[in-house]
Amino acid sequence: MNANSVGLLFVNKTSLSKSLSNSKADSQDLREINQHVQRSRDLGKERKSRRRVKRSSIPLGWTFLPPPPSPTTIRPVLRIADQPHSITSETSKQGHTSNSTSQGLKTCSHDSCPTSPLLDIVRPSGTSAEPFGQFTVSMNAEKHRILQYFVTKFFPAVTRLDILSFITGNDQNPANPAIQIIRKSLSDHVHFLALLTASSARMKYVEQYHFAREDLPERLADATLKLLRKYLAEGRPVTQELLQSILYLWAIESYRRNWDAVLMHGNMIMYLCNTHFGGFQNLNPYLRRMLWIADRFQAAATARHPLVEERWETEEITTLQSSRAIQALQEHSWEPNGRGFSRTKINFSLNFTAIIEAVVNLAHVIQCQWAEVAVLSELPDRDWAVARSYTLSDELLGSKDETLDASNANRHFKLQDCVRLALIVWLAFVPASAPYSPAKHVTGALTIRAAIDARPLRNRLSSIIDHCDTAPTSREDDLLLFWVAGLGAVASELVENQEWFAVQFQRYARKLAVYSWDDFIEVNDAFLLLDRLQQHNLTKLSWLLQRAIYAESSDEDATPE
Incomplete structure (x- = not known):
C-alpha cells in the first residue's frame, strides 16, 4: 500500500452486502419524523400566539x-x-376633566x-x-x-x-x-x-x-x-x-x-x-x-438578627386580662396552651423563662381570637397580637448569644436553644394565620405568607436526638421534642427538611404510642397549637400519625429472626 492510500477504507461488496446509504424507505421514515416535529413546533407556536392574543385583548385603562x-x-x-x-x-x-372619574x-x-x-x-x-x-x-x-x-x-x-x-x-x-x-x-x-x-x-x-x-x-x-x-x-x-x-x-x-x-x-x-x-x-x-x-x-x-434595630415595642397584658383569658377558654372547653413548657425537666435561664411566659400569654389571647370567646372586648385587639408577635420574636432572636456563651455540649442549653428556634418559627406564622390575615375570599384581600428556612432548627434538633440516643430522657422532654418535630414538619418549605422532620415526628409517635390526632391533641394543647397556624396542618399531621403505624409494622417485618 503506497503513502497516498493510507487512511482509506476499502470494502468488498458482494451480492449479500447491504447498502451504506439510506434506502427509500429509510428516507421516507426520516421525512415523516421531521414532519411530525415541525407540526409539533408549529402547534406550540400557535398556542403561544393565541395565549398572547388572549392576554393582550384585555382593554387598557382603569x-x-x-x-x-x-x-x-x-x-x-x-x-x-x-x-x-x-x-x-x-x-x-391639563384642563380636561372627566366626569366619569x-x-x-x-x-x-x-x-x-x-x-x-x-x-x-x-x-x-x-x-x-x-x-x-x-x-x-x-x-x-x-x-x-x-x-x-x-x-x-x-x-x-x-x-x-x-x-x-x-x-x-x-x-x-x-x-x-x-x-x-x-x-x-x-x-x-x-x-x-x-x-x-x-x-x-x-x-x-x-x-x-x-x-x-x-x-x-x-x-x-x-x-x-x-x-x-x-x-x-x-x-x-x-x-x-x-x-x-x-x-x-x-x-x-x-x-x-x-x-x-x-x-x-x-x-x-x-x-x-x-x-x-x-x-x-x-x-x-x-x-x-x-x-x-x-x-x-x-x-x-x-433565625438571624434583624438588620433594622428599631423594635415595635408593645406592653404585656395585665394579670387580670391573662386570668380572664384563661377562664374564658376553660369555660368554652378550650385547654389553655403552654403548660407543657413548665413541666419539662429543662433548666431554662431566668430571662428565657420570662420570654416563654410572655409567649404563652400571647398564645392565650390568640386562642381567644381563634375560639371567638365572649371576652374579646376585654383583651387587646388583633393589631396588638401581631405587634406583640414581632416584639417577642425580636427578643428570642436577641437571646441567641445567651445560649452560645455556654458549653455547646450542655444538654440543657441545647434544649433551650431548640425551644427558642421553635418559638421563633411559631411566632412567624401568627401574622399570617387567621384571623390576623384577611380572608382570601374577600375581593382584594391581602395575601400574607410566612417562610421558614428550617435548617437551624433541624441542626439543633438533630444534635439533641443524637445525644438522646446515648442517654435516657424523660417523657416530658420527649413530648416537647415530639411537638418541635411536628412544628418543623408543617412549617418547613424545603421538601428535604419536611421529610426529615416527618421521620422524626413519626419516630416519637411510635416511642410515645401516639397514632391519631385524638391522641396528639394533648400534646398540641400542652405547648402551642399547630393545627391553626396553616389551613392544612391538621390534615398533614393526622396523615403522618396514621402512617407511623405502618412504619412501625415495616420495621418489625424487616427485623431478622
Missing part, C-alpha cells in the same frame, strides 16, 4: 368598583386617608371613623382614565395587570396597611399611596422596572400567576440590576426611590428563598440609609413599613 352591597359581612381591608381625593388622568391635569374615594382614619368603607379596587376598563400619568416605557396589557396587582395586593401586603398603628403611630396620606409610588417611579426607568420586578415576582411565586414569558420576573430583575449598577457607577444622587428599588430586588430574592442575596441587598440598603439619610427613622413612612416588615420576615425565616 375604573373603580363600587363598594360591596353588604358591608357588614366584610371587614375593611384598607383604611387610608381621612381626606377625599380623586384619581384623574394626565389629560385631566371625578368621584373621589372617601375614607377616614381608624380613630375618627371606625366604619370606613373598603378601598375601591382598580381594574382595567376600556373607558376609564389612566391614573398613573404619562409612561416613559412601552406598556402592554400584562404590565398594566402587574401595576394593578401592585396597587391592590402587593403594596397593601408588604406594608401591612391593614394594621393601622405601625411602630410609632398611625401613618396617614391624603391620596392612595400605591398610586403615588408608581407615579414617582416613572421619574426614572430603573425605579419603574424595579417596581414591575417585585410585583411580578409576587404574582408568580405567591399567587402562582402564569405570564406569557415564564421567566418575566427574572428578566426584569436582570435588567433592573444592570441599571442599578450603572446608576451607582455614574455617581448619581442617592434618593429614597433608589433604596426602594433595591428593596424590590430584595423582594424577588425573598420570594425565591435566596437568603444570601437578601442579606446582600439588605446590607446595601442599611449602608445607604445610615450614610445618606441618617438612619431608618428618616425614611418616608411607607418605605419604613416595607423595609421593617421585610427585615422581620427574613429574620424569622433564617
Whole structure:
C-alpha cells in the first residue's frame, strides 16, 4: 500500500452486502419524523400566539368598583386617608376633566371613623382614565395587570396597611399611596422596572400567576440590576426611590428563598440609609413599613438578627386580662396552651423563662381570637397580637448569644436553644394565620405568607436526638421534642427538611404510642397549637400519625429472626 492510500477504507461488496446509504424507505421514515416535529413546533407556536392574543385583548385603562352591597359581612381591608381625593388622568391635569372619574374615594382614619368603607379596587376598563400619568416605557396589557396587582395586593401586603398603628403611630396620606409610588417611579426607568420586578415576582411565586414569558420576573430583575449598577457607577444622587428599588430586588430574592442575596441587598440598603439619610427613622413612612416588615420576615425565616434595630415595642397584658383569658377558654372547653413548657425537666435561664411566659400569654389571647370567646372586648385587639408577635420574636432572636456563651455540649442549653428556634418559627406564622390575615375570599384581600428556612432548627434538633440516643430522657422532654418535630414538619418549605422532620415526628409517635390526632391533641394543647397556624396542618399531621403505624409494622417485618 503506497503513502497516498493510507487512511482509506476499502470494502468488498458482494451480492449479500447491504447498502451504506439510506434506502427509500429509510428516507421516507426520516421525512415523516421531521414532519411530525415541525407540526409539533408549529402547534406550540400557535398556542403561544393565541395565549398572547388572549392576554393582550384585555382593554387598557382603569375604573373603580363600587363598594360591596353588604358591608357588614366584610371587614375593611384598607383604611387610608381621612381626606377625599380623586384619581384623574394626565389629560385631566391639563384642563380636561372627566366626569366619569371625578368621584373621589372617601375614607377616614381608624380613630375618627371606625366604619370606613373598603378601598375601591382598580381594574382595567376600556373607558376609564389612566391614573398613573404619562409612561416613559412601552406598556402592554400584562404590565398594566402587574401595576394593578401592585396597587391592590402587593403594596397593601408588604406594608401591612391593614394594621393601622405601625411602630410609632398611625401613618396617614391624603391620596392612595400605591398610586403615588408608581407615579414617582416613572421619574426614572430603573425605579419603574424595579417596581414591575417585585410585583411580578409576587404574582408568580405567591399567587402562582402564569405570564406569557415564564421567566418575566427574572428578566426584569436582570435588567433592573444592570441599571442599578450603572446608576451607582455614574455617581448619581442617592434618593429614597433608589433604596426602594433595591428593596424590590430584595423582594424577588425573598420570594425565591435566596437568603444570601437578601442579606446582600439588605446590607446595601442599611449602608445607604445610615450614610445618606441618617438612619431608618428618616425614611418616608411607607418605605419604613416595607423595609421593617421585610427585615422581620427574613429574620424569622433564617433565625438571624434583624438588620433594622428599631423594635415595635408593645406592653404585656395585665394579670387580670391573662386570668380572664384563661377562664374564658376553660369555660368554652378550650385547654389553655403552654403548660407543657413548665413541666419539662429543662433548666431554662431566668430571662428565657420570662420570654416563654410572655409567649404563652400571647398564645392565650390568640386562642381567644381563634375560639371567638365572649371576652374579646376585654383583651387587646388583633393589631396588638401581631405587634406583640414581632416584639417577642425580636427578643428570642436577641437571646441567641445567651445560649452560645455556654458549653455547646450542655444538654440543657441545647434544649433551650431548640425551644427558642421553635418559638421563633411559631411566632412567624401568627401574622399570617387567621384571623390576623384577611380572608382570601374577600375581593382584594391581602395575601400574607410566612417562610421558614428550617435548617437551624433541624441542626439543633438533630444534635439533641443524637445525644438522646446515648442517654435516657424523660417523657416530658420527649413530648416537647415530639411537638418541635411536628412544628418543623408543617412549617418547613424545603421538601428535604419536611421529610426529615416527618421521620422524626413519626419516630416519637411510635416511642410515645401516639397514632391519631385524638391522641396528639394533648400534646398540641400542652405547648402551642399547630393545627391553626396553616389551613392544612391538621390534615398533614393526622396523615403522618396514621402512617407511623405502618412504619412501625415495616420495621418489625424487616427485623431478622
